[in-house]
Amino acid sequence: MANTSTTTTRKLGKAIDLKYQPGFSQIAWFCIAVLYAPIAVLVFFSFNENRSVTVWTQFSLDWYVKAWNNEGIQHAALISLEVALVAMIVSTIMATMAALVTTRTEAYRGLNSAIAVINQPLMVPEIVTAVATLIFFAIIKQVTGVSGIGYLIAAHTAFCIPFAYMPIRARLEDMNLSLEQAAADLYAPPFKVFRRVTLPLMMPGILAGAMLAFIVSLDDVIITLFVAGPGETTLPLYILGQIRRGVTPEINAVSTVFVGISVILVTFIFLFGKNKK
């Protein structure tokens, strides 16, 4: 008897469970393959011994050593890191403030417009932003005579803000306002409510926002291409330049390291977020 009843429940489960719909696993595997096969091929040939990125001969780490010793790559990587770090920090701070003011205030006139204005850069074609930024910065340079990497960092910060804003705002909207009211009820003045309750609880959102901003800045091409001055070649720009002269596994090696850094970053943030809970 017991046996029959378990079979029935399982059958019922199967009918509802998406995993048991016909073709589900085939489609899933196809999607995963489309997503990851190119990256797998790229990583695979980074360990190739010869110059070809299509014909395998033998395993070697030569291209990693070459890439590591390549001054062009070193310089580009440092520029990328510098720009991405500063852009991440500044844009995350600004996005956090924007998220607070769009979720932790009484509804005010223009609130929806404010949210739209913050998110709008995501909708504008990047090439338009790039050209606009280029012209705008050219005017400023002409007037002030100041040049340098600051322009590139400012441009990155600006387009990172909506990316950082999204997860932070989502987190704040999920957080019940009654927690902050409870803190105020328990004699915490506004600043202490923020420091002891709001900030720790919104931290996973801030981390996710910062991570997103960092990655978006790290792999930006179009705006960087327009705004970057001489000596401000970022890693994506360097790779783009090299590819014009033909692809070597050196590019594969750099790209593989790039993927590795992203994976490590995501894992770290994921574990950190879990521990916090």
Place this chain on the structure above:
Amino acid sequence: MSQQPATAAIDIRETSKIYGKDRASGVVALDDVSLVIEDNEFFTLLGPSGCGKTTLLRLIAGFEQPTHGEIVLFGEHLEGLPPYKRPVNTVFQHYALFPHMTVAENISFGLEMLDKPATEISSVVKEVLGLVQMDHLADRKTDQLSGGQQQRVALARALAPKPKVLLLDEPLSALDFKLRKEMQVELKRLQNETGITFIFVTHDQEEALTMSDRVAVMRDGLILQVGNPSEIYDRPARRFVADFIGDINILKGSIVSRDGSLATVQLEAGHQGEAGLPMNAGSLGQEVSVAIRPEQLSFVADAAKANLSGTIEHISYFGSGFDYAILMPSGEKVMLQIQNRGGENLAYQLGDQVHIAISDNSMQILTD
């Protein structure tokens, strides 16, 4: 036995809360309410959703500011004081425990904000944890607790700073039936032990009657009646109060004579008898509604002793007793409730012609 007049814990004076521009275009959540809550009272605000009970609580806590009027707490005017400067604490409907802190950290939060010394904090935390019987779970994270345990932590957290008044915003509504019963007893005990004034908001009439010293019944931003549970249940002044709290029969009648708070009424269904009369209500000969609780009616065999008679139209059984719906010649129906005493009940069957007696002092005239 004290000769001294009791101190008012909270004195709410002609207080209104209007959302929107003005009375005409806005929403009147609280309409010119005056109310005095005594020290060491278990006071309940009872009413359906939207009646203004939670708004009143939030005005006392300081989450909202009144549009008109003032609130005085133990002689101190609260006007303009933010929540963190008011010596009141709230138990929130969904507890609002800090998820990133342990049970003990949650409870010590208020004390830390008041800059109490560490030794005092740890002893108070221990004390209130004992009070709500949660000592063994001090180091748990709050999301590892059951609903009933979270409830206890929320109570402990609000009691720890020893507030002058504790505000409870429907704290039992998320618990299942048995746990709710348990917590009702628990809350009453805590109020007795701590001597803190409790203001309890609920829409559950049974909860209100079980725990409270006094109850205020609210509707549409107004307080309709304030009294102890027995006054509210046995002597409802308004039709809404009578209807909202428990089952009740409302019969038509007219006033034959009156004497202070009592009147003699002639029921349309036949009987003449004494009924309680709310203040300033009812003139001679006036048509009135008369309320009688179903359990104040009983079957009698002797027609001479009966006040009403009719035919049994419906019987419903609810375990501990029976409800009989009886249709009277006047066209009105009354509900009669009796305890389940085995065979005795079998004497009355569907369609039987029955005689009914009304207990003394059980009729009450209602105003609308």
